[in-house]
Amino acid sequence: MNNESRVLDMARHFHSQTDPRLHEDHGPLTIVAGEGATVTDDAGNRYIEGMGGLWCASLGFSDSRLADAADRQMRKLAVYHTFNHRSNEPTVELVEQLTALAPFDNARVFLVGSGSEANDTMVKLAWYYQAARGRPEKRKIISRFGAFHGSTIMGAALSGLPHMHKSFNLPPLPIIFAARPFYYLDGLPGEAEHDYATRLAKELEALILAEGPETIAAMIAEPIMGAGGVLVPPENYFPKVQAVLRKYDILMLSDEVVCGFGRTGNWFGSQTFGMEPDMLSVAKGLSSGHLPIGGVIISDKIYQCVADEAHKVGVFGHGFTYSG
Incomplete structure:
Protein backbone atom coordinates (compact mmCIF):
# COMPACT_ATOMS: atom_id res chain seq x y z
CA MET A 1 0.00 0.00 0.00
CA ASN A 2 1.43 3.37 -0.94
CA ASN A 3 1.64 6.03 1.75
CA GLU A 4 -1.39 7.91 0.43
CA SER A 5 -3.55 4.79 0.66
CA ARG A 6 -2.24 4.04 4.14
CA VAL A 7 -3.14 7.53 5.31
CA LEU A 8 -6.60 7.19 3.78
CA ASP A 9 -7.16 3.88 5.56
CA MET A 10 -6.12 5.40 8.88
CA ALA A 11 -8.30 8.46 8.32
CA ARG A 12 -11.43 6.99 6.70
CA HIS A 13 -11.71 3.23 7.23
CA PHE A 14 -13.65 2.18 10.35
CA HIS A 15 -12.36 -1.37 10.97
CA SER A 16 -14.12 -4.36 12.49
CA GLN A 17 -12.99 -5.66 15.91
CA THR A 18 -10.28 -2.97 16.14
CA ASP A 19 -9.46 -0.15 18.58
CA PRO A 20 -10.22 2.90 16.39
CA ARG A 21 -7.88 5.27 18.25
CA LEU A 22 -4.96 2.84 18.07
CA HIS A 23 -5.65 2.39 14.37
CA GLU A 24 -5.47 6.13 13.80
CA ASP A 25 -1.92 5.99 15.20
CA HIS A 26 -0.60 2.66 13.95
CA GLY A 27 -2.47 1.98 10.70
CA PRO A 28 -3.10 -1.36 9.01
CA LEU A 29 -1.09 -4.43 8.12
CA THR A 30 -2.00 -4.53 4.43
CA ILE A 31 -2.10 -7.89 2.67
CA VAL A 32 -1.71 -7.69 -1.11
CA ALA A 33 -1.44 -11.33 -2.24
CA GLY A 34 -2.00 -14.88 -1.07
CA GLU A 35 -1.26 -18.39 -2.22
CA GLY A 36 -2.02 -21.63 -0.41
CA ALA A 37 -1.52 -21.09 3.31
CA THR A 38 0.64 -17.97 2.94
CA VAL A 39 -0.10 -14.28 2.43
CA THR A 40 2.19 -11.39 1.48
CA ASP A 41 2.04 -7.82 2.77
CA ASP A 42 2.75 -4.60 0.91
CA ALA A 43 6.39 -4.66 2.09
CA GLY A 44 6.97 -8.08 0.57
CA ASN A 45 6.89 -10.02 3.86
CA ARG A 46 5.34 -13.51 3.64
CA TYR A 47 3.37 -15.03 6.49
CA ILE A 48 1.99 -18.48 7.20
CA GLU A 49 -1.67 -17.64 7.85
CA GLY A 50 -2.63 -20.28 10.39
CA MET A 51 -6.16 -18.94 10.94
CA GLY A 52 -7.08 -18.95 7.26
CA GLY A 53 -8.10 -15.30 7.36
CA LEU A 54 -11.04 -15.34 9.76
CA TRP A 55 -11.22 -19.16 9.89
CA CYS A 56 -12.52 -19.16 6.32
CA ALA A 57 -9.83 -19.78 3.65
CA SER A 58 -10.00 -23.55 4.01
CA LEU A 59 -8.91 -24.08 0.38
CA GLY A 60 -6.14 -21.52 0.66
CA PHE A 61 -5.87 -17.99 -0.66
CA SER A 62 -6.63 -17.13 -4.30
CA ASP A 63 -7.89 -20.56 -5.37
CA SER A 64 -7.84 -20.55 -9.17
CA ARG A 65 -10.71 -23.05 -9.56
CA LEU A 66 -13.01 -20.82 -7.53
CA ALA A 67 -11.87 -17.72 -9.42
CA ASP A 68 -12.53 -19.42 -12.78
CA ALA A 69 -15.96 -20.65 -11.66
CA ALA A 70 -16.90 -17.15 -10.48
CA ASP A 71 -15.69 -15.65 -13.75
CA ARG A 72 -17.75 -18.08 -15.85
CA GLN A 73 -20.91 -17.57 -13.82
CA MET A 74 -20.64 -13.78 -13.59
CA ARG A 75 -20.31 -13.54 -17.37
CA LYS A 76 -23.43 -15.69 -17.80
CA LEU A 77 -25.66 -14.46 -14.91
CA ALA A 78 -24.09 -12.33 -12.19
Missing part, protein backbone atom coordinates in the same frame (compact mmCIF):
# COMPACT_ATOMS: atom_id res chain seq x y z
CA VAL A 79 -27.10 -12.06 -9.88
CA TYR A 80 -30.67 -13.24 -9.55
CA HIS A 81 -32.82 -13.56 -6.45
CA THR A 82 -34.74 -16.46 -4.92
CA PHE A 83 -37.82 -14.61 -3.65
CA ASN A 84 -41.34 -15.37 -4.93
CA HIS A 85 -40.60 -18.81 -6.43
CA ARG A 86 -37.57 -17.60 -8.45
CA SER A 87 -34.38 -19.62 -8.63
CA ASN A 88 -31.17 -20.10 -10.60
CA GLU A 89 -29.01 -23.07 -11.58
CA PRO A 90 -26.03 -22.52 -9.22
CA THR A 91 -28.38 -22.25 -6.23
CA VAL A 92 -30.06 -25.55 -7.09
CA GLU A 93 -26.69 -27.26 -7.56
CA LEU A 94 -25.44 -25.96 -4.22
CA VAL A 95 -28.58 -26.97 -2.35
CA GLU A 96 -28.33 -30.47 -3.85
CA GLN A 97 -24.75 -30.84 -2.63
CA LEU A 98 -25.47 -29.47 0.84
CA THR A 99 -28.46 -31.73 1.42
CA ALA A 100 -26.35 -34.71 0.34
CA LEU A 101 -23.83 -33.82 3.08
CA ALA A 102 -26.44 -33.02 5.74
CA PRO A 103 -26.30 -35.12 8.94
CA PHE A 104 -30.04 -35.84 8.72
CA ASP A 105 -32.43 -37.14 6.03
CA ASN A 106 -34.70 -35.00 3.85
CA ALA A 107 -32.86 -31.80 4.74
CA ARG A 108 -33.76 -28.37 3.37
CA VAL A 109 -31.40 -25.44 2.87
CA PHE A 110 -32.09 -21.74 3.39
CA LEU A 111 -29.29 -19.63 1.87
CA VAL A 112 -28.05 -16.32 3.31
CA GLY A 113 -25.06 -13.99 2.95
CA SER A 114 -23.09 -14.59 6.14
CA GLY A 115 -22.71 -16.67 9.27
CA SER A 116 -24.37 -13.95 11.34
CA GLU A 117 -27.42 -14.06 9.07
CA ALA A 118 -27.44 -17.86 9.28
CA ASN A 119 -27.50 -17.83 13.08
CA ASP A 120 -30.17 -15.12 13.11
CA THR A 121 -32.20 -17.29 10.75
CA MET A 122 -31.85 -20.36 12.98
CA VAL A 123 -33.21 -18.41 15.94
CA LYS A 124 -36.12 -17.04 13.92
CA LEU A 125 -36.89 -20.52 12.62
CA ALA A 126 -36.80 -21.89 16.18
CA TRP A 127 -39.30 -19.25 17.27
CA TYR A 128 -41.45 -19.84 14.18
CA TYR A 129 -41.42 -23.60 14.80
CA GLN A 130 -42.43 -23.26 18.45
CA ALA A 131 -45.21 -20.80 17.61
CA ALA A 132 -46.45 -23.04 14.78
CA ARG A 133 -46.85 -25.96 17.18
CA GLY A 134 -48.80 -23.83 19.63
CA ARG A 135 -45.90 -23.10 21.98
CA PRO A 136 -45.20 -19.36 21.42
CA GLU A 137 -44.07 -18.99 25.04
CA LYS A 138 -40.99 -21.08 24.20
CA ARG A 139 -38.77 -18.13 23.21
CA LYS A 140 -35.60 -18.20 25.30
CA ILE A 141 -32.38 -19.26 23.61
CA ILE A 142 -29.57 -20.86 25.60
CA SER A 143 -26.08 -19.80 24.53
CA ARG A 144 -22.78 -20.24 26.40
CA PHE A 145 -20.26 -17.93 28.02
CA GLY A 146 -17.39 -17.39 25.60
CA ALA A 147 -19.50 -18.19 22.52
CA PHE A 148 -19.28 -16.19 19.30
CA HIS A 149 -22.29 -16.29 16.98
CA GLY A 150 -21.98 -13.13 14.89
CA SER A 151 -22.16 -9.35 14.92
CA THR A 152 -25.77 -8.63 14.00
CA ILE A 153 -27.97 -7.63 16.94
CA MET A 154 -29.04 -11.21 17.58
CA GLY A 155 -25.61 -12.64 16.77
CA ALA A 156 -23.93 -10.27 19.21
CA ALA A 157 -26.55 -10.92 21.88
CA LEU A 158 -25.97 -14.67 21.53
CA SER A 159 -22.23 -14.17 21.88
CA GLY A 160 -20.96 -14.67 25.41
CA LEU A 161 -18.08 -12.22 25.00
CA PRO A 162 -18.26 -9.01 27.10
CA HIS A 163 -16.81 -6.69 24.44
CA MET A 164 -19.65 -7.68 22.09
CA HIS A 165 -22.13 -6.19 24.56
CA LYS A 166 -20.41 -3.28 26.29
CA SER A 167 -21.70 0.18 25.26
CA PHE A 168 -23.90 -1.18 22.43
CA ASN A 169 -27.03 -0.85 24.58
CA LEU A 170 -28.50 -4.00 23.01
CA PRO A 171 -32.25 -4.42 23.45
CA PRO A 172 -33.52 -6.96 25.97
CA LEU A 173 -33.56 -10.35 24.26
CA PRO A 174 -34.58 -13.74 25.69
CA ILE A 175 -31.07 -15.19 25.87
CA ILE A 176 -29.59 -17.08 28.81
CA PHE A 177 -26.04 -18.35 29.18
CA ALA A 178 -24.72 -21.74 30.25
CA ALA A 179 -21.14 -22.63 31.16
CA ARG A 180 -18.47 -23.07 28.50
CA PRO A 181 -16.85 -26.54 28.18
CA PHE A 182 -13.27 -25.68 29.20
CA TYR A 183 -11.95 -28.62 31.21
CA TYR A 184 -8.37 -27.29 31.37
CA LEU A 185 -9.33 -24.20 33.38
CA ASP A 186 -12.80 -25.00 34.72
CA GLY A 187 -12.45 -28.64 35.76
CA LEU A 188 -12.31 -29.21 39.52
CA PRO A 189 -9.20 -30.69 41.21
CA GLY A 190 -9.24 -34.45 40.71
CA GLU A 191 -12.32 -34.30 38.45
CA ALA A 192 -12.09 -36.62 35.44
CA GLU A 193 -13.00 -35.17 32.06
CA HIS A 194 -16.11 -37.35 31.66
CA ASP A 195 -17.25 -36.33 35.16
CA TYR A 196 -16.72 -32.68 34.20
CA ALA A 197 -19.03 -33.16 31.21
CA THR A 198 -21.61 -34.79 33.48
CA ARG A 199 -21.42 -31.83 35.84
CA LEU A 200 -21.95 -29.35 33.00
CA ALA A 201 -25.00 -31.29 31.82
CA LYS A 202 -26.42 -31.23 35.37
CA GLU A 203 -25.76 -27.48 35.61
CA LEU A 204 -27.53 -27.01 32.27
CA GLU A 205 -30.53 -28.94 33.54
CA ALA A 206 -30.61 -26.82 36.70
CA LEU A 207 -30.53 -23.66 34.56
CA ILE A 208 -33.41 -24.95 32.41
CA LEU A 209 -35.51 -25.81 35.46
CA ALA A 210 -34.81 -22.41 37.03
CA GLU A 211 -35.87 -20.58 33.86
CA GLY A 212 -38.79 -22.91 33.12
CA PRO A 213 -38.42 -25.44 30.28
CA GLU A 214 -41.76 -24.27 28.90
CA THR A 215 -40.09 -20.90 28.12
CA ILE A 216 -37.00 -22.22 26.26
CA ALA A 217 -37.03 -22.69 22.48
CA ALA A 218 -33.50 -23.83 21.66
CA MET A 219 -29.84 -24.02 22.58
CA ILE A 220 -27.16 -22.82 20.15
CA ALA A 221 -23.59 -24.09 20.32
CA GLU A 222 -20.39 -24.21 18.31
CA PRO A 223 -19.02 -27.78 18.20
CA ILE A 224 -15.60 -26.27 18.95
CA MET A 225 -15.79 -22.77 20.40
CA GLY A 226 -13.76 -20.51 18.12
CA ALA A 227 -13.30 -16.88 19.15
CA GLY A 228 -13.88 -17.84 22.78
CA GLY A 229 -10.56 -19.70 22.88
CA VAL A 230 -10.68 -22.70 20.49
CA LEU A 231 -12.25 -24.87 23.21
CA VAL A 232 -12.60 -28.56 22.32
CA PRO A 233 -15.39 -30.14 24.41
CA PRO A 234 -15.02 -33.40 26.34
CA GLU A 235 -15.92 -36.40 24.22
CA ASN A 236 -19.17 -37.10 26.07
CA TYR A 237 -20.21 -33.46 26.52
CA PHE A 238 -22.67 -33.05 23.64
CA PRO A 239 -24.40 -36.44 24.04
CA LYS A 240 -25.08 -35.54 27.69
CA VAL A 241 -26.25 -32.03 26.78
CA GLN A 242 -28.44 -33.42 24.00
CA ALA A 243 -30.15 -35.80 26.44
CA VAL A 244 -31.07 -32.87 28.69
CA LEU A 245 -32.44 -30.83 25.79
CA ARG A 246 -34.57 -33.71 24.52
CA LYS A 247 -35.94 -34.27 28.01
CA TYR A 248 -37.31 -30.72 28.04
CA ASP A 249 -38.35 -30.40 24.37
CA ILE A 250 -35.61 -27.90 23.49
CA LEU A 251 -34.09 -27.68 20.00
CA MET A 252 -30.35 -28.05 19.32
CA LEU A 253 -28.82 -25.51 16.91
CA SER A 254 -25.27 -26.18 15.74
CA ASP A 255 -23.20 -23.16 14.68
CA GLU A 256 -20.95 -24.77 12.07
CA VAL A 257 -19.70 -21.50 10.58
CA VAL A 258 -16.12 -22.28 11.69
CA CYS A 259 -16.26 -26.08 12.13
CA GLY A 260 -18.09 -26.98 8.93
CA PHE A 261 -16.65 -28.59 5.79
CA GLY A 262 -13.95 -30.85 7.14
CA ARG A 263 -12.40 -28.76 9.88
CA THR A 264 -12.78 -31.54 12.48
CA GLY A 265 -12.28 -34.61 10.27
CA ASN A 266 -15.96 -34.92 9.34
CA TRP A 267 -18.06 -32.72 7.12
CA PHE A 268 -19.53 -31.08 10.22
CA GLY A 269 -18.25 -30.65 13.75
CA SER A 270 -21.55 -31.91 15.14
CA GLN A 271 -20.76 -35.32 13.62
CA THR A 272 -17.34 -35.37 15.30
CA PHE A 273 -18.66 -34.57 18.78
CA GLY A 274 -21.89 -36.56 18.88
CA MET A 275 -24.28 -33.65 18.51
CA GLU A 276 -27.57 -34.30 16.70
CA PRO A 277 -28.80 -30.83 15.72
CA ASP A 278 -32.24 -29.84 14.47
CA MET A 279 -30.59 -27.13 12.37
CA LEU A 280 -27.04 -26.10 11.57
CA SER A 281 -25.57 -22.90 10.20
CA VAL A 282 -22.78 -22.76 7.60
CA ALA A 283 -20.73 -20.01 5.98
CA LYS A 284 -16.93 -19.38 5.79
CA GLY A 285 -15.77 -22.76 4.43
CA LEU A 286 -18.77 -22.89 2.10
CA SER A 287 -16.81 -20.70 -0.34
CA SER A 288 -13.37 -20.82 1.34
CA GLY A 289 -14.07 -17.14 2.04
CA HIS A 290 -13.92 -16.27 -1.65
CA LEU A 291 -17.50 -14.92 -1.64
CA PRO A 292 -19.81 -13.98 1.26
CA ILE A 293 -22.28 -16.84 1.45
CA GLY A 294 -23.94 -18.82 4.20
CA GLY A 295 -26.90 -21.02 4.88
CA VAL A 296 -29.01 -22.98 7.33
CA ILE A 297 -29.44 -26.72 6.87
CA ILE A 298 -32.83 -27.62 8.34
CA SER A 299 -34.13 -30.99 9.48
CA ASP A 300 -37.34 -32.34 8.03
CA LYS A 301 -39.07 -32.07 11.42
CA ILE A 302 -38.49 -28.31 11.52
CA TYR A 303 -39.19 -27.73 7.83
CA GLN A 304 -42.54 -29.52 7.73
CA CYS A 305 -43.89 -27.59 10.72
CA VAL A 306 -42.59 -24.23 9.43
CA ALA A 307 -43.87 -24.88 5.88
CA ASP A 308 -47.38 -25.67 7.14
CA GLU A 309 -47.45 -22.48 9.18
CA ALA A 310 -46.10 -20.35 6.31
CA HIS A 311 -48.80 -21.81 4.06
CA LYS A 312 -51.44 -20.69 6.55
CA VAL A 313 -49.91 -17.20 6.66
CA GLY A 314 -49.56 -17.09 2.88
CA VAL A 315 -45.79 -16.60 2.70
CA PHE A 316 -42.63 -17.28 4.69
CA GLY A 317 -41.76 -13.68 5.54
CA HIS A 318 -37.99 -13.98 5.83
CA GLY A 319 -35.05 -13.68 3.43
CA PHE A 320 -32.20 -11.61 2.11
CA THR A 321 -31.32 -10.06 -1.26
CA TYR A 322 -28.29 -12.35 -1.46
CA SER A 323 -30.11 -15.55 -0.40
CA GLY A 324 -28.91 -17.77 -3.25
